Amino acid sequence: MTLLIVGLVLFLGVHSVSIAAPAWRNAQVARIGEKPWKGIYSLLSIAGFVVLLYGYGAARHTPTLLYTPPAGLRHLALLLLVPVFPLFLATYLPGRIRTAVKHPTLVAVKLWAVAHLLANGTLADVLLFGGFLAWAVADRISMKYRTPRAVPAAPPRPSNDVIAVVAGLAIYALFVVRVHLWLIGVSPLG
The missing domain is CATH 1.10.287 (Helix Hairpins)
Structure with missing residues (x-):
């Protein structure tokens, strides 16, 4: 630990x-x-x-078990994770998504952390995902008080949203079906 x-x-x-x-x-x-x-x-x-x-x-x-999430929360977690990769990509592919969300990477981190906290209840999970959630909230709050730095990104285009969504959903599918099991040793599908 x-x-x-x-x-x-x-x-x-x-x-x-x-x-x-x-x-x-x-x-x-x-x-x-x-x-x-x-x-x-x-x-x-x-x-x-x-x-x-x-x-x-x-x-x-x-593991040190803190709570046992109901099995149904795993399904909710999978649903919450759907927009994570499209949001992350929208940071670097500016379009309507980035304009509407303002800080898509921070929203993606928050969704990722909350989804994992819903599906996992060990001390290590709470430290890891709770730490990232707290950091993302603090970073978002601090954005109100500091000058934003430019993020290297592609030129803004309407097609960037399509690319972010399609590529993000493809990455999500790969993670759910293969990559999460390969990297973490646990299949999100059970």
Whole structure:
């Protein structure tokens, strides 16, 4: 469990610099340059993610059950996950979806986290998915008080929405049928 917590703190901590200390972040970027900052940020994020994944996998071997979700919530979780990949892609394929949702990646993270909290009830699940949910909520709130940074994206086009939805649903189907089992060792279909 310790590795899961260390991984979460490292991964979400790096991703929280803009939330907690935007002025410090901007000063560091000005001091060392944008590319070195992004390099350090990326290395720390990858390290945190690897430790988080390893820690979550280890914690699943000796689970501490906090609650037992009703079986029907797994179906609701699968339904909540349908828009996650289209929303994530809409961040980088600007169109009506991105305009309407404003922060599609944060909405995708919230849906992903809530769906997993509905379907899983161990301490490791609550730490992992609850941590990501709390981070996404905090990041969204902080967006009201800080200057948004440009996100590298394709040129805005109406066709971007179609691409985001079709490609996102295809990725979702792959995850449900194969990838989740391969990556996590658990089939979302039971």
